[in-house]
Amino acid sequence: MQALIIPASSNTPGIWFEPGSATFELTGNSIPENASEFYQPVMGWLANHLHLLDGEQILRIKLSYFNSTSLKALYMMLKLVKDANAMGSNMRVEWHIEEDDELLMETQAMLSEMLGMPMEVIACGDRGAKREAI
Amino acid sequence: MNQNLIQYEGRLSSEIRVQLIDLLNVVSLANMGKRTDLKKLCGIALELLDNAQRYCSSGGVNFEWRIDGTQLVVSITNNAVREDAERLVQTVNDINNMSAEQVTEAFRAQLTNEEFGAKGGAGLGMLQIAKKTGSRLLATAEPASANEYLCTSQVAANLA
Numbered sequence: 001m002q003a004l005i006i007p008a009s010s011n012t013p014g015i016w017f018e019p020g021s022a023t024f025e026l027t028g029n030s031i032p033e034n035a036s037e038f039y040q041p042v043m044g045w046l047a048n049h050l051h052l053l054d055g056e057q058i059l060r061i062k063l064s065y066f067n068s069t070s071l072k073a074l075y076m077m078l079k080l081v082k083d084a085n086a087m088g089s090n091m092r093v094e095w096h097i098e099e100d101d102e103l104l105m106e107t108q109a110m111l112s113e114m115l116g117m118p119m120e121v122i123a124c125g126d127r128g129a130k131r132e133a134i
Numbered sequence: 135m136n137q138n139l140i141q142y143e144g145r146l147s148s149e150i151r152v153q154l155i156d157l158l159n160v161v162s163l164a165n166m167g168k169r170t171d172l173k174k175l176c177g178i179a180l181e182l183l184d185n186a187q188r189y190c191s192s193g194g195v196n197f198e199w200r201i202d203g204t205q206l207v208v209s210i211t212n213n214a215v216r217e218d219a220e221r222l223v224q225t226v227n228d229i230n231n232m233s234a235e236q237v238t239e240a241f242r243a244q245l246t247n248e249e250f251g252a253k254g255g256a257g258l259g260m261l262q263i264a265k266k267t268g269s270r271l272l273a274t275a276e277p278a279s280a281n282e283y284l285c286t287s288q289v290a291a292n293l294a
Contacts, residue, residue: 010148031151031152031184033184033187033254035254067259068256068259069250071256071258072244072250076248114242114246
């Protein structure tokens with residue numbers, strides 16, 4: 001199974017989908033002018049590979065900033081994960097958010113509620129990370 | 135008090151957009167303490183810049199970020215073809231006629247339709263701004279030439 005690795009740029013996130021590690025990461029900022037185009041290969045990879053993954057997998061979202069087009073792409077990605085989980089896959093979503101970032105907390109909670117999909121929030125701050133179940 | 139914090143006039147590229155947002159973060163940090171406010175206001179600017187870059191038909195943009203009394207005003211002016219200009223004004227008029235609940239409902243419907251426009255837009259930017267600020271948006275389009283309109287989008291948000 002091929003990995004999908006896209007280095008971060010000033011306006012697009014780093015994508016690290018390496019099946020062997022069982023951990024899939026999106027890191028950085030996501031503010032491309034055309035998120036549909038940027039996320040196309042990411043969604044394609046998920047659609048083609050999620051059902052092939054064995055055992056528990058973690059999708060780790062570490063995005064500090066994203067625009068509204070990226071939000072729609074994220075919603076579509078998470079829906080793919082939810083649908084795959086309903087068919088027997090086992091991918092857990094971890095969302096890393098800085099402790100005082102209320103806007104991102106609200107956005108994550110909204111997506112979780114809209115998708116009917118539990119996600120784990122890892123609150124990060126100066127005093128280290130703490131886990132918060134949603 | 136009317137204080138112009140940032141003004142940019144010129145071409146808009148992805149790199150300039152990123153640099154403007156970085157600059158807004160720095161300027162805002164010096165003017166407001168709460169992270170949520172800072173992120174919200176930079177988010178507004180980012181959505182306006184996204185729209186302007188996506189629909190700008192020729193020339194550059196004029197972007198302003200200023201404090202006007204107790205409000206932070208973000209505005210952007212760019213050229214757009216008639217169809218895009220009319221859609222911008224119509225969208226903003228529609229949003230201004232919605233209640234807060236209707237804005238939230240429209241935002242959720244748009245988020246879940248899994249469709250992007252021909253130029254990559256998600257149809258969420260103005261709804262997102264209205265949802266975040268709860269304030270009226272302003273959009274005007276004046277004829278600039280036979281095929282182009284000069285569009286201005288403006289948002290005023292109360293400073294905490």
